[in-house]
Amino acid sequence: MNVGYLFGFIESLKKQKIDCEVFFQEKEKSTLIISRQEVENYQTSKEYGIGVRVIKEGKHGFAYTTNLEELNEIIQKAIEVSQIMEEDRNWQFSKELILKDTKCYPEEPSLQEKISRLLELEREIYSKDKRIKTVRNVVWEKTHENNKILSTTGLFLEYNQQYQYVYTEVGASDGINERSGFDFDVARSWQELELDKLVDKVVWQATSLLGASPKRTQSVDIILPMERAGEFLELISELFSADNVQKGKSILKGFLGERVASSVLNIIEDPFCGEALVPRAFDDEGMKTCRKYFVRNGILENYAYNIYTANKEGKISTGNGVRGSFKALPQVGYFNLYIEPGEKSERELIESVRNGVYVISLMGLHLADTISGDFSLGIEGLWIRNGEFLDPVAEMTISGNLKDFLKNISGIGNKLNFKGNINSPMLKLEDIILAGK
Amino acid sequence: MISKSALEEILDISLSKGGDFSELFFEVNNSLYFYFDDNRLEEAVVGEDIGVGLRVILGDRTFYGYTTDVSLLGLRKLAQNLAEAVFLRDQNIKVVLSDKKEYGIRPLKDKGSFEIKEVYDILRMMNEKARSYDSRIVQFTSVIRTVDQKVLIANTDGDWVEDRRVRTVVYGLSVGSYNGVIQTGYESIAGMVGWELFTEEVINKIPYEASRRAILLLEAKEAPAGVMPVVISSKAGGVLIHEAVGHGLEADLVDKEVSVYKDKIGEKVASELVTMVDAGVLEGMYGSSGVDDEGVKTNYNVLIDRGVLKGYMHSRITAKKFNVPPSGNGRRQNFRYPPIPRMTNTFILPGESKLEDMLQRLEKGIYVVKMGGGQVDTTSGDFVFAIEEGYFVLNGEIKYPIRGATLIGNGPKVLEKIEMVGNDIGFAPGTCGKDGQGVPVTDGMPTILISEITIGGTEKGE
Numbered sequence: 001m002n003v004g005y006l007f008g009f010i011e012s013l014k015k016q017k018i019d020c021e022v023f024f025q026e027k028e029k030s031t032l033i034i035s036r037q038e039v040e041n042y043q044t045s046k047e048y049g050i051g052v053r054v055i056k057e058g059k060h061g062f063a064y065t066t067n068l069e070e071l072n073e074i075i076q077k078a079i080e081v082s083q084i085m086e087e088d089r090n091w092q093f094s095k096e097l098i099l100k101d102t103k104c105y106p107e108e109p110s111l112q113e114k115i116s117r118l119l120e121l122e123r124e125i126y127s128k129d130k131r132i133k134t135v136r137n138v139v140w141e142k143t144h145e146n147n148k149i150l151s152t153t154g155l156f157l158e159y160n161q162q163y164q165y166v167y168t169e170v171g172a173s174d175g176i177n178e179r180s181g182f183d184f185d186v187a188r189s190w191q192e193l194e195l196d197k198l199v200d201k202v203v204w205q206a207t208s209l210l211g212a213s214p215k216r217t218q219s220v221d222i223i224l225p226m227e228r229a230g231e232f233l234e235l236i237s238e239l240f241s242a243d244n245v246q247k248g249k250s251i252l253k254g255f256l257g258e259r260v261a262s263s264v265l266n267i268i269e270d271p272f273c274g275e276a277l278v279p280r281a282f283d284d285e286g287m288k289t290c291r292k293y294f295v296r297n298g299i300l301e302n303y304a305y306n307i308y309t310a311n312k313e314g315k316i317s318t319g320n321g322v323r324g325s326f327k328a329l330p331q332v333g334y335f336n337l338y339i340e341p342g343e344k345s346e347r348e349l350i351e352s353v354r355n356g357v358y359v360i361s362l363m364g365l366h367l368a369d370t371i372s373g374d375f376s377l378g379i380e381g382l383w384i385r386n387g388e389f390l391d392p393v394a395e396m397t398i399s400g401n402l403k404d405f406l407k408n409i410s411g412i413g414n415k416l417n418f419k420g421n422i423n424s425p426m427l428k429l430e431d432i433i434l435a436g437k
Numbered sequence: 438m439i440s441k442s443a444l445e446e447i448l449d450i451s452l453s454k455g456g457d458f459s460e461l462f463f464e465v466n467n468s469l470y471f472y473f474d475d476n477r478l479e480e481a482v483v484g485e486d487i488g489v490g491l492r493v494i495l496g497d498r499t500f501y502g503y504t505t506d507v508s509l510l511g512l513r514k515l516a517q518n519l520a521e522a523v524f525l526r527d528q529n530i531k532v533v534l535s536d537k538k539e540y541g542i543r544p545l546k547d548k549g550s551f552e553i554k555e556v557y558d559i560l561r562m563m564n565e566k567a568r569s570y571d572s573r574i575v576q577f578t579s580v581i582r583t584v585d586q587k588v589l590i591a592n593t594d595g596d597w598v599e600d601r602r603v604r605t606v607v608y609g610l611s612v613g614s615y616n617g618v619i620q621t622g623y624e625s626i627a628g629m630v631g632w633e634l635f636t637e638e639v640i641n642k643i644p645y646e647a648s649r650r651a652i653l654l655l656e657a658k659e660a661p662a663g664v665m666p667v668v669i670s671s672k673a674g675g676v677l678i679h680e681a682v683g684h685g686l687e688a689d690l691v692d693k694e695v696s697v698y699k700d701k702i703g704e705k706v707a708s709e710l711v712t713m714v715d716a717g718v719l720e721g722m723y724g725s726s727g728v729d730d731e732g733v734k735t736n737y738n739v740l741i742d743r744g745v746l747k748g749y750m751h752s753r754i755t756a757k758k759f760n761v762p763p764s765g766n767g768r769r770q771n772f773r774y775p776p777i778p779r780m781t782n783t784f785i786l787p788g789e790s791k792l793e794d795m796l797q798r799l800e801k802g803i804y805v806v807k808m809g810g811g812q813v814d815t816t817s818g819d820f821v822f823a824i825e826e827g828y829f830v831l832n833g834e835i836k837y838p839i840r841g842a843t844l845i846g847n848g849p850k851v852l853e854k855i856e857m858v859g860n861d862i863g864f865a866p867g868t869c870g871k872d873g874q875g876v877p878v879t880d881g882m883p884t885i886l887i888s889e890i891t892i893g894g895t896e897k898g899e
Contacts (some may be wrong), residue, residue: 035693036497041775042522043501047488063483066505070485077483084557085478134694134816171695171816180695180816214891217663247475248575248612251619329480364812364821364843371612372619372654374841376893378812378821395819397845397893399662435662435845435893 006150009071014152020075021093021151023051023284025326027143032111034118034138049326054078058087064327090311094286096154101281102146105162106189114140114190118166121195125170128203131210133178134171141165142190147323149284157286161278162188166195172206179380179394181206182361183227186277186419205360209380212394214436221356222398222429223349223384226417228359229424233267233339236402237422238370240267240294240302241332242309251373251403255300261406263298264342271319271335275418280335285321289335292318295406306330339424342412346426349411351387357434358382358389359398373402379434396436408432438463438599441534443509444591447491448532450516452593455525456493456500459532460592462730463489463507464772468584469553473560475576481556490772493519494754501775534597540727540734541601544631547585556581559635567611567644571652576612577644581605583632590732598732604723604877605634606866609643613651620657620840622650623809623825627723627866627877650807650826653838660842660894661829666802667844667887668795668830673808674865675880678713678785680811680820681848682706683880684871686715686740686748687766687778688755690815697818697849701746707852709744710788717765717781723866724781724878731767731776738764752778770874780869784881788858795857795886797833803892804828804835805844810867818848821893842894851890859884 006024013020026048033041051064052074061082065074108114122138142164149157167184183202187193224232244250252260261267271280271289282288285307293301305313306321309332322333350358363378376399383390400408413426444461451459465487472480489512490503500522504515560579567577583605591597608625624646626639669677684690685698698706707713717735719725728734731753739747751759752767755778768779796804804827811822821843828835864881 031501039498041499041501043775044518044522045503045773047503047505047773049505061481063485065485066487067485074485081481081483081553084554085481088477088479136690136693136695169695178697178816180814247578248614248619327482327484327486329482361814363814363819363845364810364823366812367810367821367823367843369621371621372841374620376660376823376841376843376895378819378843378845378893380814380819394817395845395847395891397662397821397843397891399660399841399843399893399895401841433662433895435891437664437891 003148006148010150010152013075018075019055019093019152021053021149021155023323023326024148025049026146030142032115032118032140034122037119037122039115040137050074051326052078053329054082055091056082058089059083059085060088060091061085062329090308092307092311093151093153094155097286098156099282099286101159103160106191108190117195121199124199125168125203128199129172129207131172131174131207132170132203133173136169136171138166138168149286155286157282159280163277164190164193166193166198168198168202170202170206172210174210177211179206179209179212188277208382209360209392209394212380212392214395215383215393216437217435219431220434221353222432223353223356223358224427224429225359226415226424226426228362229339229427230420230422231362231365232405233337233424234422235365235368235370235375236406237334237337239402240304242303242305243332245303246309246312249371252300256303258300259298260300261295261298262409264412265295265298265406265409266293266340267295267337268293268340269334269337273336276336277418277420278335283319283321283335284323285317285330287317287319287321289319304332304334306332334421336418337422338416339412341414341416341425343414344411346413346415349413349426349428350384352411352428353384354386356384357393358384370402375400375402396434398432398434400432405429438465438587438589441597444597445532445534447512447516448591448593449530450513451491451493451519452528452530454520454523455528456495456523458494458593459492460590460731461489461491462772463589465587466584466771468582471556471560471581473564474578476564478557478560486771488772489515490775491515491519492775493523495523495525499775503772530593532593533595534591535595537597537599539599541599542603542629544603544633546632547603559640562640563609563644566641567609567648570645570648571613573613573615573652573655574611574648575614577609579607579609579643581607588730590728590730592732596732598728600727602629602726603631604628605630605632607634607639607643609647611647611651613655615655618655620651620654622647622654624650625866628721629723629725630721653826654840657838657840659896660827660839661892661896662894664889664891666799667805667890668799668802669805669808669882669885669887671859671861671863671882671884673805674863675784675882676808676811676822676867678882679780679783679869679878679880680813680822681846681851682713682741683780683783684813685815685818685848686750688749688751688759689778691749692755692758695816697815698746702748704746705744706746706849707741707744708855710858711741711744711852711855712739712786713741713784714739714786715750715766715780715783719782722782722864722879729765729767730769731763733763733765733767735765735781750778750780752776768876770876774874777872779871779876780878782879782881784862784864785858785883787860787862787883790857790859792859792884795859795884796830798857798886799830799833802830803839804830813848819845820848821845839894842892844890845893846890851887854888855885856888857886
């Protein structure tokens, strides 16, 4: 479908005096799954989807479809569903705005080259350590999206984004115990993927956990390496969402300008930073994105707004309107959110632990309650005594509340990778309850 | 959806450059979604998702593609692209489909037969009920979603099957707040049913249970941390069995040797009190369907019989590898994904014990009345699940509600520690995630006593 057709469609709606916004998404995806030195699965696809928002008499309706020949019908559906809504003037489309952000990505090696590299990667995993008994698979997936957003209010946005990842899940055995390792690497282009490191990491994870067992329940220090700390930041990011704050669903409601975290903590969103996995100049509602602190030196400085939540408070959107796909309305979300790196090296942080755990994997993250802030997660990791790794632990949990988590951060590593939309350096936390035997 | 001759043509093209088997999955998915929050209906969404997934299997290799362009031209292109990817040799296949078999439910009330305005009234009513439960309820969020999924599956074995699944879900989330503490309560009901799901009982139960739980948790104490005996009520749902053993019995994980239950058929893997079933054939349940997403009739599969492992859950591919008939467990989220072995409705059959007798066995332990979601590492068998409603029990007496805890255990070890199985059974619906695909499931269990499991609380005790 070409842009001209979409513009024509928008013009016809204007004549009918229907306020409308169209989100048109083209998505290409390729997948390779390698197992036992074979391409077990090869997948390729291209799909289209369209999401239509209408505002009629102050009422907001939304409909989506994959059937591009039914544009008029889908508008009718959106209007129909808007009629059961109450009038809500907070829904709005941006006006008279043309923004374009289409990036070029380096040419990719051939499929055959990728397959050879992934086959090699599987062999490398096996040969790295003879305790590796299984590689469930090695998966590569690439997604390229092109999105266009047009409205009868004169909005025309166009942007593309691309990312690809490789992940693998391996099983190690020492003849008695079995443990697994899972890791991934993600980048914009194939050339930027660090596959050698992936092999080292995943093999280390699985083998170093062999023989893991629970220890007695106690209060300890916790080291969260970058990936695990990033997973926590993802939970914490919910607390800054104005949508949650306005609805009483954030424990940070009412704390703007106050100390909510350890003074070493800075949480920043830097959407247009060159290193970001998916840099974005504007959000999915046409608001310019900007670099900002949510937490600076432990003080809560900002909440994140899309247009709808900003209008509720008579504010201006902070450029945090995110649409997950053509099937979703603009929600509050983030573009390249991270914890600012500290001064200590990862080694120094680990060495500063007298009694604690280096967390290799977290289980049950999706069960954490970001509204109450309560979390209780299964962990696997390595025991640290006086700065040195000792035996592996598993079948244990760490529990607490995100409010305390923010305050318990005592050290931040100096290394940061942009391996996703939300990233963190290594974190050290003190006084966490570890439950076990 | 598409004519017989067109189906045959597409299948022919897909195998024209080699391959042993090809299958077309045509899906028409119509959904309605309503999101009520902050005293208002905030979102109402009409969705239509139509597409075709096509796969060619060649030995152990799968070539998969999908498209949202379901015109004959679009499908030919998809089939040609797949054939080009296979590119082994020219072969001339003439697929002949047998007569179409039709399955699927006819909901008592489907999309045409109710007014969209009814939704608004139901959501409002629930909101009022939830908020009037207690003045400490500060927020109520609820969702109603109804999905009408029509699928057509045709393959080069000649199978031609249509199935219709209508699923309706309602959930409510109450937020309670008092003295700076926030707690939430959640309740959901879902089934393979249409709009008839919304009985007066359901409309009352969702807000009542959600608010009751939120307030209960506001008054709850911190959960203890450490190893204890636990009684899990039949009302708690069956997440434990889903995580502790269910995933480990999915044949693709067994085949890849990442399951603790590999090579264990015929062996004792659980206490003899445990008989576990996966049954996609049960009427009205959230995880049910007429056929699975490969066109195989759903079934009633006994996986563990009195503690002894009988079999795994299979897709067509794994069934062939294990040389058994497919079990009706080949499922996919939608046309964008190839099918893989998945659970449907998974449960433990009732035993003979009574709740009172089980509670009496808790000298110092936990009584779990509602479980949340869970997760498992199938290689080690370690799993977690959340307690949404639980109580501390001392000398057989329920003392006080606890909050903020998961249970963590090891599947095979916990299954051996099931010491009593109740004479009741309860089910709870959920969405199960695996390899990036979510599918609707139900889990069920009788009330059970586990002699010891780790409680991931925050209170250290003595």
